[in-house]
Amino acid sequence: MTSRYWVVSLPVENSASSVWNRLQEQISKHSFDTPLYRFNIPNLRVGTLDLLLSLSDDLVKSSNFIEGVSHKTRRQIEEFERVSGLESNALTVDGVPVDSYLTRFVWDEAKYPTMSPLKEIVDSIHSQVAKIEDDLKVRVAEYNNVRSQLNAINRKQSGSLAVRDLSDLVKTEDIIISEHLITLPAIVPKYSQKDWLASYETLTNYVVPRSSKKLYEDNEYALYTVTLFKRVADNFRTNAREKGFQIRDFEYSPEAQESRKQELERLVRDQESLRSSLLQWCYTSYGEVFSSWMHFCAVRVFAESILRYGLPPSFLACVLSPTTKSEKKVRSILEGFCDNSNSMHWKSEDEMGGGIFGLGGEADTYPYPSFTINLV
Secondary structure: OOOEEEEEEEEOOOOHHHHHHHHHHHHHHHOOOOOEEEOOOOOOOOOOHHHHHHHHHHHHHHHHHHHHHHHHHHHHHHHHHHHHOOOOOOOEEOOEEHHHHHHOOOOOOOOOOOOOOHHHHHHHHHHHHHHHHHHHHHHHHHHHHHHHHHHHHHHHHHOOOOOOOOOOOOOHHHOOEOOOEEEEEEEEEHHHHHHHHHHHHHOOOOEOOOOOEEEEEOOOEEEEEEEEEHHHHHHHHHHHHHOOOEEOOOOOOHHHHHHHHHHHHHHHHHHHHHHHHHHHHHHHHHHHHHHHHHHHHHHHHHHHHHHHHOOOOOEEEEEEOOOHHHHHHHHHHHHOOOOOOOOOOOOOHHHHOOOEOOEOHHHHOOOOOEEEEEOO
16 A cells, blocks of 8 residues: 655646646656546635635644544554554545545535535544544553553563562462461572572571472572461561572462452453454544545645635645655656746745745645645
8 A cells, every 4th residue: 555645736727627637648658657646625615815824824733633643543553453463454434445535535525514614624623633532542541551450460470589479379288377387488599599498497496497398480589488486487587688588478368369360360351352442443533533634634735725826716636646766757747737827826935935824844845735645
Protein backbone atom coordinates (compact mmCIF):
# COMPACT_ATOMS: atom_id res chain seq x y z
CA MET A 1 0.00 0.00 0.00
CA THR A 2 1.26 3.47 -0.89
CA SER A 3 1.70 5.40 2.33
CA ARG A 4 2.39 8.97 1.17
CA TYR A 5 0.12 11.12 -0.97
CA TRP A 6 -0.04 14.70 -2.16
CA VAL A 7 -3.35 16.53 -2.19
CA VAL A 8 -3.16 19.48 -4.58
CA SER A 9 -5.50 21.98 -6.20
CA LEU A 10 -5.04 23.50 -9.65
CA PRO A 11 -6.84 26.53 -11.10
CA VAL A 12 -9.60 26.04 -13.68
CA GLU A 13 -10.35 28.67 -16.34
CA ASN A 14 -12.87 26.92 -18.55
CA SER A 15 -13.67 23.36 -17.50
CA ALA A 16 -12.27 21.03 -14.84
CA SER A 17 -12.45 18.15 -17.33
CA SER A 18 -10.02 19.81 -19.72
CA VAL A 19 -7.55 20.51 -16.90
CA TRP A 20 -7.91 16.91 -15.71
CA ASN A 21 -7.29 15.53 -19.19
CA ARG A 22 -4.21 17.73 -19.65
CA LEU A 23 -2.88 16.70 -16.25
CA GLN A 24 -3.39 13.01 -16.98
CA GLU A 25 -1.59 13.44 -20.28
CA GLN A 26 1.36 15.28 -18.72
CA ILE A 27 1.74 12.81 -15.85
CA SER A 28 1.47 9.83 -18.21
CA LYS A 29 4.05 11.33 -20.54
CA HIS A 30 6.64 12.58 -18.06
CA SER A 31 6.02 10.59 -14.85
CA PHE A 32 4.11 7.47 -15.86
CA ASP A 33 4.76 5.72 -12.52
CA THR A 34 2.89 8.39 -10.52
CA PRO A 35 -0.65 7.36 -9.51
CA LEU A 36 -3.16 10.15 -10.11
CA TYR A 37 -6.75 10.45 -8.84
CA ARG A 38 -9.52 13.04 -8.75
CA PHE A 39 -10.30 14.33 -5.26
CA ASN A 40 -13.98 15.13 -5.45
CA ILE A 41 -14.98 18.08 -3.29
CA PRO A 42 -18.62 19.25 -3.25
CA ASN A 43 -19.71 22.88 -3.48
CA LEU A 44 -19.39 24.01 0.11
CA ARG A 45 -20.65 27.26 1.61
CA VAL A 46 -18.02 29.94 1.21
CA GLY A 47 -19.36 32.55 3.60
CA THR A 48 -17.53 35.86 3.80
CA LEU A 49 -13.87 36.31 3.00
CA ASP A 50 -13.24 37.49 6.56
CA LEU A 51 -14.68 34.26 7.94
CA LEU A 52 -12.60 32.24 5.48
CA LEU A 53 -9.44 34.12 6.49
CA SER A 54 -10.26 33.58 10.15
CA LEU A 55 -10.91 29.89 9.54
CA SER A 56 -7.62 29.46 7.68
CA ASP A 57 -5.69 30.30 10.85
CA ASP A 58 -7.03 27.13 12.49
CA LEU A 59 -6.98 24.77 9.53
CA VAL A 60 -3.32 23.72 9.69
CA LYS A 61 -3.38 23.35 13.48
CA SER A 62 -6.55 21.26 13.42
CA SER A 63 -5.22 19.19 10.52
CA ASN A 64 -2.09 18.33 12.51
CA PHE A 65 -4.22 17.37 15.51
CA ILE A 66 -6.51 15.07 13.51
CA GLU A 67 -3.56 13.46 11.73
CA GLY A 68 -1.88 12.92 15.10
CA VAL A 69 -4.94 11.12 16.52
CA SER A 70 -5.08 8.95 13.39
CA HIS A 71 -1.44 7.90 13.79
CA LYS A 72 -1.83 7.40 17.55
CA THR A 73 -4.78 5.05 17.00
CA ARG A 74 -2.93 3.16 14.26
CA ARG A 75 0.15 2.70 16.50
CA GLN A 76 -2.09 1.34 19.26
CA ILE A 77 -3.56 -1.17 16.81
CA GLU A 78 -0.09 -2.26 15.71
CA GLU A 79 1.02 -2.69 19.32
CA PHE A 80 -2.01 -4.82 20.25
CA GLU A 81 -1.64 -6.94 17.11
CA ARG A 82 2.02 -7.54 17.94
CA VAL A 83 1.35 -8.44 21.58
CA SER A 84 -1.55 -10.70 20.59
CA GLY A 85 0.51 -12.42 17.87
CA LEU A 86 -2.02 -11.41 15.22
CA GLU A 87 -1.25 -10.68 11.60
CA SER A 88 -1.69 -7.02 10.74
CA ASN A 89 -5.12 -6.37 9.28
CA ALA A 90 -5.63 -3.83 6.50
CA LEU A 91 -7.11 -0.73 8.11
CA THR A 92 -10.45 0.27 6.63
CA VAL A 93 -13.26 2.80 6.68
CA ASP A 94 -16.52 0.82 6.70
CA GLY A 95 -14.74 -2.06 4.98
CA VAL A 96 -12.94 0.10 2.39
CA PRO A 97 -9.12 0.11 2.65
CA VAL A 98 -7.91 3.54 3.75
CA ASP A 99 -5.84 4.14 0.61
CA SER A 100 -8.89 3.40 -1.55
CA TYR A 101 -11.04 5.62 0.67
CA LEU A 102 -8.62 8.49 0.02
CA THR A 103 -8.21 7.95 -3.71
CA ARG A 104 -11.96 7.43 -4.24
CA PHE A 105 -13.13 9.96 -1.69
CA VAL A 106 -16.87 10.72 -1.59
CA TRP A 107 -18.23 13.43 0.68
CA ASP A 108 -20.67 12.18 3.34
CA GLU A 109 -23.58 14.57 2.89
CA ALA A 110 -25.62 12.94 5.66
CA LYS A 111 -22.87 13.43 8.22
CA TYR A 112 -21.63 16.82 7.03
CA PRO A 113 -24.37 18.73 5.14
CA THR A 114 -22.73 20.91 2.50
CA MET A 115 -25.10 23.75 3.31
CA SER A 116 -23.61 24.01 6.79
CA PRO A 117 -21.13 26.85 7.35
CA LEU A 118 -17.51 25.77 6.91
CA LYS A 119 -16.64 26.63 10.51
CA GLU A 120 -19.52 24.46 11.72
CA ILE A 121 -18.20 21.53 9.66
CA VAL A 122 -14.64 22.08 10.90
CA ASP A 123 -15.76 22.35 14.55
CA SER A 124 -17.88 19.20 14.17
CA ILE A 125 -14.97 17.20 12.73
CA HIS A 126 -12.57 18.47 15.40
CA SER A 127 -14.96 17.69 18.30
CA GLN A 128 -15.68 14.18 16.99
CA VAL A 129 -11.98 13.38 16.73
CA ALA A 130 -11.26 14.96 20.12
CA LYS A 131 -13.92 12.74 21.73
CA ILE A 132 -12.37 9.65 20.15
CA GLU A 133 -8.95 10.70 21.46
CA ASP A 134 -10.38 11.17 24.97
CA ASP A 135 -12.07 7.76 24.81
CA LEU A 136 -8.81 6.21 23.63
CA LYS A 137 -6.93 7.69 26.59
CA VAL A 138 -9.50 6.36 29.07
CA ARG A 139 -9.58 2.87 27.53
CA VAL A 140 -5.80 2.60 27.26
CA ALA A 141 -5.40 3.79 30.86
CA GLU A 142 -7.82 1.09 32.04
CA TYR A 143 -5.91 -1.54 30.08
CA ASN A 144 -2.52 -0.29 31.32
CA ASN A 145 -3.74 -0.38 34.92
CA VAL A 146 -4.58 -4.08 34.64
CA ARG A 147 -1.33 -4.75 32.78
CA SER A 148 0.67 -2.96 35.51
CA GLN A 149 -0.96 -5.06 38.22
CA LEU A 150 -0.19 -8.21 36.24
CA ASN A 151 3.41 -7.13 35.61
CA ALA A 152 3.87 -6.43 39.33
CA ILE A 153 2.69 -9.96 40.20
CA ASN A 154 4.87 -11.48 37.47
CA ARG A 155 7.91 -9.57 38.74
CA LYS A 156 7.28 -10.96 42.20
CA GLN A 157 7.03 -14.47 40.80
CA SER A 158 9.92 -14.32 38.36
CA GLY A 159 12.32 -11.75 39.78
CA SER A 160 15.38 -12.26 41.94
CA LEU A 161 14.98 -14.41 45.03
CA ALA A 162 15.79 -11.30 47.05
CA VAL A 163 12.40 -9.78 46.13
CA ARG A 164 10.17 -12.39 44.48
CA ASP A 165 7.18 -14.09 46.03
CA LEU A 166 8.28 -17.35 47.66
CA SER A 167 4.87 -18.94 48.05
CA ASP A 168 5.21 -21.01 44.86
CA LEU A 169 8.67 -22.26 45.90
CA VAL A 170 8.02 -23.25 49.52
CA LYS A 171 5.75 -26.26 50.01
CA THR A 172 3.93 -27.58 53.06
CA GLU A 173 6.55 -30.26 53.62
CA ASP A 174 9.32 -27.65 53.72
CA ILE A 175 7.84 -25.82 56.71
CA ILE A 176 7.79 -26.68 60.41
CA ILE A 177 5.65 -24.44 62.58
CA SER A 178 4.89 -25.48 66.14
CA GLU A 179 4.53 -23.89 69.54
CA HIS A 180 8.30 -23.52 69.87
CA LEU A 181 9.82 -24.11 66.39
CA ILE A 182 9.77 -22.03 63.20
CA THR A 183 11.20 -22.50 59.72
CA LEU A 184 12.72 -19.41 58.06
CA PRO A 185 13.61 -18.93 54.37
CA ALA A 186 17.19 -17.77 53.83
CA ILE A 187 18.39 -16.07 50.63
CA VAL A 188 22.06 -16.97 50.15
CA PRO A 189 24.34 -15.51 47.45
CA LYS A 190 25.38 -18.31 45.09
CA TYR A 191 29.07 -17.85 45.89
CA SER A 192 28.37 -18.02 49.67
CA GLN A 193 26.52 -21.34 49.82
CA LYS A 194 29.45 -23.23 51.34
CA ASP A 195 29.79 -20.51 53.96
CA TRP A 196 26.08 -20.76 54.76
CA LEU A 197 26.14 -24.53 55.19
CA ALA A 198 29.21 -24.28 57.39
CA SER A 199 27.94 -21.50 59.63
CA TYR A 200 24.14 -21.40 59.87
CA GLU A 201 24.03 -23.77 62.88
CA THR A 202 26.31 -21.41 64.84
CA LEU A 203 24.68 -18.07 63.99
CA THR A 204 22.76 -18.34 67.28
CA ASN A 205 21.82 -20.91 69.88
CA TYR A 206 18.94 -23.33 69.45
CA VAL A 207 19.26 -23.91 65.68
CA VAL A 208 18.10 -27.39 64.71
CA PRO A 209 21.21 -29.23 63.40
CA ARG A 210 21.23 -30.23 59.72
CA SER A 211 17.81 -28.56 59.26
CA SER A 212 18.81 -26.37 56.29
CA LYS A 213 17.53 -27.55 52.93
CA LYS A 214 18.07 -26.02 49.51
CA LEU A 215 14.79 -25.44 47.65
CA TYR A 216 15.66 -23.32 44.62
CA GLU A 217 18.46 -21.45 42.87
CA ASP A 218 18.50 -18.63 40.31
CA ASN A 219 21.35 -16.74 38.66
CA GLU A 220 22.26 -14.81 41.80
CA TYR A 221 20.90 -16.53 44.87
CA ALA A 222 19.92 -19.84 46.40
CA LEU A 223 16.88 -20.38 48.61
CA TYR A 224 17.47 -22.41 51.79
CA THR A 225 15.26 -23.14 54.77
CA VAL A 226 16.45 -23.37 58.35
CA THR A 227 14.52 -24.45 61.45
CA LEU A 228 15.14 -23.01 64.91
CA PHE A 229 13.42 -22.04 68.13
CA LYS A 230 11.05 -19.07 67.76
CA ARG A 231 12.58 -17.17 70.65
CA VAL A 232 15.93 -16.81 68.87
CA ALA A 233 14.52 -15.94 65.43
CA ASP A 234 15.23 -12.20 65.70
CA ASN A 235 18.78 -12.80 66.87
CA PHE A 236 19.30 -15.27 64.01
CA ARG A 237 18.06 -12.72 61.47
CA THR A 238 20.49 -10.07 62.76
CA ASN A 239 23.52 -12.37 62.76
CA ALA A 240 22.64 -13.78 59.34
CA ARG A 241 22.37 -10.29 57.87
CA GLU A 242 25.82 -9.41 59.21
CA LYS A 243 27.26 -12.36 57.24
CA GLY A 244 25.44 -11.36 54.03
CA PHE A 245 22.48 -13.74 54.27
CA GLN A 246 18.93 -12.41 53.92
CA ILE A 247 16.20 -13.96 56.05
CA ARG A 248 12.92 -13.26 54.27
CA ASP A 249 9.68 -12.65 56.12
CA PHE A 250 7.39 -15.46 55.10
CA GLU A 251 4.18 -16.95 56.37
CA TYR A 252 2.99 -20.08 54.67
CA SER A 253 -0.74 -19.90 53.97
CA PRO A 254 -2.41 -22.23 51.47
CA GLU A 255 -5.48 -19.97 51.50
CA ALA A 256 -3.46 -16.85 50.68
CA GLN A 257 -1.55 -18.74 48.00
CA GLU A 258 -4.80 -19.89 46.38
CA SER A 259 -6.18 -16.34 46.59
CA ARG A 260 -3.08 -14.98 44.83
CA LYS A 261 -3.40 -17.65 42.16
CA GLN A 262 -7.05 -16.73 41.54
CA GLU A 263 -6.16 -13.04 41.42
CA LEU A 264 -3.47 -13.73 38.84
CA GLU A 265 -5.86 -15.76 36.70
CA ARG A 266 -8.48 -13.00 36.94
CA LEU A 267 -5.98 -10.34 35.86
CA VAL A 268 -4.85 -12.48 32.92
CA ARG A 269 -8.46 -12.89 31.80
CA ASP A 270 -9.15 -9.17 32.29
CA GLN A 271 -6.07 -8.19 30.31
CA GLU A 272 -6.97 -10.46 27.40
CA SER A 273 -10.59 -9.29 27.42
CA LEU A 274 -9.66 -5.60 27.58
CA ARG A 275 -7.02 -5.95 24.88
CA SER A 276 -9.42 -7.77 22.56
CA SER A 277 -12.27 -5.29 23.04
CA LEU A 278 -9.91 -2.30 22.81
CA LEU A 279 -8.40 -3.63 19.59
CA GLN A 280 -11.85 -3.94 18.01
CA TRP A 281 -12.71 -0.46 19.25
CA CYS A 282 -9.49 0.89 17.72
CA TYR A 283 -10.28 -0.72 14.35
CA THR A 284 -13.67 1.02 14.29
CA SER A 285 -12.41 4.31 15.71
CA TYR A 286 -9.50 4.45 13.29
CA GLY A 287 -11.98 4.27 10.42
CA GLU A 288 -14.01 7.10 11.94
CA VAL A 289 -10.93 9.26 12.52
CA PHE A 290 -9.59 8.59 9.03
CA SER A 291 -12.94 9.47 7.47
CA SER A 292 -13.03 12.68 9.51
CA TRP A 293 -9.45 13.44 8.45
CA MET A 294 -10.28 13.09 4.75
CA HIS A 295 -13.36 15.32 5.09
CA PHE A 296 -11.21 17.85 6.86
CA CYS A 297 -8.67 17.66 4.02
CA ALA A 298 -11.50 18.39 1.58
CA VAL A 299 -12.49 21.49 3.57
CA ARG A 300 -8.87 22.56 3.72
CA VAL A 301 -8.39 22.19 -0.04
CA PHE A 302 -11.61 24.11 -0.66
CA ALA A 303 -10.65 26.99 1.65
CA GLU A 304 -7.06 27.23 0.44
CA SER A 305 -8.17 27.12 -3.21
CA ILE A 306 -10.49 30.09 -2.74
CA LEU A 307 -7.84 32.06 -0.88
CA ARG A 308 -5.38 31.19 -3.63
CA TYR A 309 -7.49 31.55 -6.77
CA GLY A 310 -10.39 33.76 -5.66
CA LEU A 311 -14.14 33.52 -6.18
CA PRO A 312 -16.22 31.90 -7.53
CA PRO A 313 -14.68 28.51 -6.64
CA SER A 314 -13.06 27.15 -9.78
CA PHE A 315 -10.38 24.57 -9.20
CA LEU A 316 -9.46 20.93 -9.74
CA ALA A 317 -8.45 18.92 -6.66
CA CYS A 318 -6.49 15.73 -7.13
CA VAL A 319 -4.37 13.18 -5.28
CA LEU A 320 -0.96 12.01 -6.44
CA SER A 321 1.62 9.60 -5.06
CA PRO A 322 4.94 10.23 -6.82
CA THR A 323 8.09 8.28 -6.05
CA THR A 324 10.91 10.18 -4.43
CA LYS A 325 12.85 10.39 -7.67
CA SER A 326 9.76 11.68 -9.52
CA GLU A 327 8.84 14.44 -7.07
CA LYS A 328 10.79 17.24 -8.75
CA LYS A 329 9.38 16.41 -12.19
CA VAL A 330 5.80 16.19 -10.87
CA ARG A 331 6.16 19.53 -9.09
CA SER A 332 7.32 21.06 -12.36
CA ILE A 333 4.29 19.64 -14.19
CA LEU A 334 1.91 21.01 -11.56
CA GLU A 335 3.50 24.45 -11.63
CA GLY A 336 2.96 24.52 -15.38
CA PHE A 337 -0.78 24.74 -14.68
CA CYS A 338 -0.35 27.86 -12.55
CA ASP A 339 0.62 30.88 -14.63
CA ASN A 340 0.19 34.35 -13.20
CA SER A 341 -3.31 34.86 -14.60
CA ASN A 342 -4.61 31.63 -13.07
CA SER A 343 -2.76 31.96 -9.80
CA MET A 344 -3.40 35.63 -9.31
CA HIS A 345 -3.49 35.34 -5.54
CA TRP A 346 -0.08 33.73 -5.32
CA LYS A 347 3.07 35.67 -4.57
CA SER A 348 6.47 34.55 -3.42
CA GLU A 349 7.29 34.48 0.27
CA ASP A 350 9.57 37.50 -0.20
CA GLU A 351 6.74 39.47 -1.79
CA MET A 352 4.26 38.39 0.88
CA GLY A 353 6.68 38.75 3.76
CA GLY A 354 5.65 35.28 4.88
CA GLY A 355 2.87 32.81 4.11
CA ILE A 356 -0.33 33.03 2.12
CA PHE A 357 -3.23 34.49 4.07
CA GLY A 358 -2.11 32.76 7.25
CA LEU A 359 -1.82 29.32 5.65
CA GLY A 360 1.34 27.57 6.81
CA GLY A 361 3.41 24.57 5.78
CA GLU A 362 3.46 23.59 2.11
CA ALA A 363 0.97 26.35 1.26
CA ASP A 364 3.87 28.76 1.44
CA THR A 365 6.03 26.76 -0.94
CA TYR A 366 4.15 26.24 -4.22
CA PRO A 367 1.93 28.39 -6.47
CA TYR A 368 -0.99 26.05 -5.77
CA PRO A 369 -2.49 24.54 -2.58
CA SER A 370 -0.58 21.40 -1.65
CA PHE A 371 -0.13 19.26 1.43
CA THR A 372 1.08 15.77 2.16
CA ILE A 373 -0.91 12.93 3.72
CA ASN A 374 1.15 10.24 5.43
CA LEU A 375 -0.92 7.13 6.08
CA VAL A 376 1.76 5.65 8.37
